[in-house]
Amino acid sequence: MLVRFWGTRGSLPVAHRAEAIQAKIARALVAASGRSFVDANEAARFAAANLPFAINGSYGGASACVEIEGGDGGFIVCDMGSGLRDFGVSAMKRCAGGHPRRYNIFLSHMHWDHIMGFPFFAPAFDPGAEIVIHGGHADVERALRRQQEEISFPVAFDWLAAKISFRTLEPGETYDIGGCRVSLIKQYHSYDSYGYRFDCGGKSVVYSTDSEHKPDNMAAEAAFEEFFRDADLVIFDTMYSLADSVTMKADWGHSSNIVAVDMCQAARVKRLAMFHHEPAHSDDDIARTHAETVRYAELNDEGGQPLEVLCSYDGFEIAV
Numbered sequence: 001m002l003v004r005f006w007g008t009r010g011s012l013p014v015a016h017r018a019e020a021i022q023a024k025i026a027r028a029l030v031a032a033s034g035r036s037f038v039d040a041n042e043a044a045r046f047a048a049a050n051l052p053f054a055i056n057g058s059y060g061g062a063s064a065c066v067e068i069e070g071g072d073g074g075f076i077v078c079d080m081g082s083g084l085r086d087f088g089v090s091a092m093k094r095c096a097g098g099h100p101r102r103y104n105i106f107l108s109h110m111h112w113d114h115i116m117g118f119p120f121f122a123p124a125f126d127p128g129a130e131i132v133i134h135g136g137h138a139d140v141e142r143a144l145r146r147q148q149e150e151i152s153f154p155v156a157f158d159w160l161a162a163k164i165s166f167r168t169l170e171p172g173e174t175y176d177i178g179g180c181r182v183s184l185i186k187q188y189h190s191y192d193s194y195g196y197r198f199d200c201g202g203k204s205v206v207y208s209t210d211s212e213h214k215p216d217n218m219a220a221e222a223a224f225e226e227f228f229r230d231a232d233l234v235i236f237d238t239m240y241s242l243a244d245s246v247t248m249k250a251d252w253g254h255s256s257n258i259v260a261v262d263m264c265q266a267a268r269v270k271r272l273a274m275f276h277h278e279p280a281h282s283d284d285d286i287a288r289t290h291a292e293t294v295r296y297a298e299l300n301d302e303g304g305q306p307l308e309v310l311c312s313y314d315g316f317e318i319a320v
Contacts, residue, residue, distance in 0.1 A: 001070035001203045001320040003233060003273075007062030007083020008312045010210075010239045010254070010276035011113050014061040020282065027055050053313075054287040059277060060314025062086065063113040066207060066235060066275075070200045071179025074102030078196060078207040078235075083314060084117025092122050101128050104178040107135040108210050109193035110143035118144060119153050129162040134169050134177065136184055136194035141166045169194075185227045187211035188220070189253035197227060203320045204230070206269075209237040209276045212245070212253045213263070221263070228267035232320045235312065236260040238274040238293070257293040261300060264307055271308040272297075273318065286311065 007013075031051055037043040047056045063081030070076070075091060077084070095101050103123060108114055123129040133140055148157040169175060171194070175182045180200040187193045188211060195208035206228055213221060228234050240249050242258040257274060264272045274293060277286050290311035297307045310318065 001068060001198075001200055001205060001232075003205060003235075003318045003320060004067040004069065004087075005065075005083075005273075005275075005312045005314060005316040006067060006087040007065040007079075007081045007117070008059065008275055008277055008314055008316075009061055009063050009081075009113075009279050010237070011063070011279050013063050013082040013113075013116075014279045016058065016061070024055050024283075027051075031055075052287065054283040057283075058313065059283050059286045059311070061279075062314050063116065064108075064209060064276060065117060068180075068198055068205055068207075070198075070203075072100075072102075074100045074104060074178050076178050076180065076198065077103065077105045079108055079114045079209070080105060080116075080118045080121065081114050082117045082120075085120040085122075086314075088117075088120070088122040088124075092126070095123075095126075095129075101126065101130065102178070103129065103131040105131065105133045106182070106184075106196050106207070107133060107137070107140055108187075108195070108207070109189060109191060110135075110137060110140060111190075111210070112147075114210070115144060115147060119148055119155060124160045124162050124164065127161040131162050131164045132167055132177075133164070134167045134182075136169055136171065136186065137192070138168045140168075183227075185224065188214065193253070195224075195227065197231070203232050205320055206231045206234040208234065210253055211237055211255055212251070213255050213259050215246070225263060225267045228263060228269055231267070231269045233271045233273060233318060234260075234264050234267075234269045235273045235275045236264070237276040238289070239276045239278050241289075257289055258296060261293060261297045261307065261309070265297070265300060265302075265304070268305060269307060270305065271310060271318070274309070274311045277312075 062083035064079040065083030193210040238257040239254040
């Protein structure tokens with residue numbers, strides 16, 4: 001299985017302001033310390049070897065969209081945030097080379113940051129494409145149609161050319177979809193959200209975002225621990241610090257990096273991908289939180305299989 005991250009921000013897309021880019025360039029020039037480079041390729045190699053990711057790269061600004069490659073050769077996608085647009089462009093290129101034009105899309109929920117990419121999804125305009133949108137909510141179609149009403153968007157849903165269908169899934173059931181065994185779990189979030197587990201070819205990936213975990217509801221936490229059990233990769237909502245998640249942002253429907261580590265270690269997960277980054281956080285903020293999370297995982301390790309903590313960004317790929 002191969003996991004591609006097309007959008008990793010939460011709540012709304014963000015873009016770097018000019019001053020943020022200028023600050024990166026200035027720090028890179030200081031690090032170069034007067035060096036000269038033959039060409040851009042040589043400069044890029046220097047930057048990759050000597051600059052931290054927060055300067056040499058970016059965690060990106062698109063909202064939630066993750067592709068899971070595996071199964072029967074069709075596309076498997078989790079959520080349709082603004083990152084769906086870039087995924088669609090990539091998918092159309094691959095389909096031009098013979099990739100099957102089948103799309104199984106799994107929605108955590110229908111808040112705008114998780115569906116806003118669909119009106120810009122190029123395969124939806126492809127008459128040869130087949131798109132099945134799966135979700136735990138029975139009113140997914142209504143939400144997507146409402147998003148493309150004339151008052152909100154100039155292209156009506158009925159103008160889309162692809163064969164589009166909707167399927168409601170039930171927690172506790174397991175489904176064979178796209179060559180994977182798929183199950184889902186209900187999560188604590190406004191109007192509910194759903195996490196998904198994909199088991200395929202002896203590997204397992206869990207996508208769990210927009211989920212708040214309550215310390216006073218241990219029965220629910222035990223259910224999540226079992227859902228995550230022995231997963232090769234868990235993509236987890238780490239939008240807030242632990243302090244924020246239990247104080248001023250309690251009941252906002254999101255989780256923290258500390259809870260992510262605790263739950264993944266208890267479930268013997270191999271790798272954790274931090275996800276749904278706070279839109280107000282800079283690249284430096286996210287890099288700092290990632291480093292703190294790695295350190296916490298090391299300190300909290302009780303001698304079992306070490307948990308590898310990754311930090312997702314737009315364009316990141318993980319081989320599972």
